[in-house]
Amino acid sequence: GAVVSQHPSWVICxxxxxxxxxxxSLDFQATTMFWYRQxxxxxxxxxxxxxEGSKATYEQGVEKDKFLINHASLTLSTLTVTSAHPEDSxxxxxxxHPPRAENTEAxxxxxxxxxxx
Amino acid sequence: GENVEQHPSTLSVQEGDSAVxxxxxxxSASNYFPWYKQELGKGPQLIIDIRSNVGEKKDQRIAVTLNxxxxxxxxxxxxxxxxDSAVYFCAAxxxxxxxxxxxxxxxxxxxx
Numbered sequence: 001g002a003v004v005s006q007h008p009s010w011v012i013c014x015x016x017x018x019x020x021x022x023x024x025s026l027d028f029q030a031t032t033m034f035w036y037r038q039x040x041x042x043x044x045x046x047x048x049x050x051x052e053g054s055k056a057t058y059e060q061g062v063e064k065d066k067f068l069i070n071h072a073s074l075t076l077s078t079l080t081v082t083s084a085h086p087e088d089s090x091x092x093x094x095x096x097h098p099p100r101a102e103n104t105e106a107x108x109x110x111x112x113x114x115x116x117x
Numbered sequence: 118g119e120n121v122e123q124h125p126s127t128l129s130v131q132e133g134d135s136a137v138x139x140x141x142x143x144x145s146a147s148n149y150f151p152w153y154k155q156e157l158g159k160g161p162q163l164i165i166d167i168r169s170n171v172g173e174k175k176d177q178r179i180a181v182t183l184n185x186x187x188x189x190x191x192x193x194x195x196x197x198x199x200x201d202s203a204v205y206f207c208a209a210x211x212x213x214x215x216x217x218x219x220x221x222x223x224x225x226x227x228x229x
Contacts, residue, residue: 032214042222049216093160095216095217099214105163105166108162111160113158
């Protein structure tokens with residue numbers, strides 16, 4: 001199957017700093033990628049839809065100025081958590097779909113564990 | 118919008134037994150229903166999926182059934198093994214390439 005790679009797999013940062021997470025589709029081009037957040041023992045909640053060459057679409061309750069998304073190429077989307085606080089500590093996961101209209105299968109990255117201290 | 122309910126939240130079985138996880142969805146326009154397995158600290162891995170034009174799909178020990186009228190779908194794992202222990206998520210979406218709406222997950226524990 002298609003491969004989606006996330007980097008880093010884990011990061012620890014100090015409160016008030018910013019952290020960038022990368023999501024790459026390794027063997028296909030993705031005009032759209034999705035960012036999810038998962039708190040411990042909870043489900044994946046969609047944060048935003050990353051659109052190549054245009055602004056991201058954020059879900060209700062997700063601060064666009066705090067979670068900056070850049071989808072500058074067809075294989076890379078980045079999520080930057082700005083001015084991170086301990087409550088931002090979570091597991092962040094991206095996904096992408098290979099560009100076949102009949103195929104809705106989503107491939108997920110391995111996730112990034114963010115810990116803000 | 119779509120809402121996906123998943124039950125049970127935890128499920129413990131003996132090795133060799135069957136496990137069934139059930140999900141319901143609210144949006145009748147949803148037409149794609151994948152199941153994901155997530156191991157601790159990892160991203161979800163697709164284990165099986167079904168589209169709305171099919172009522173049942175099987176892949177070795179794993180099967181999924183879909184009842185469009187009742188808007189529910191189920192995951193069946195037969196002959197469970199300890200390595201099946203993980204968190205399983207159902208999801209739904211109504212359009213190709215759009216984001217998935219996930220259920221809350223089921224923690225499956227298979228004891229030997």
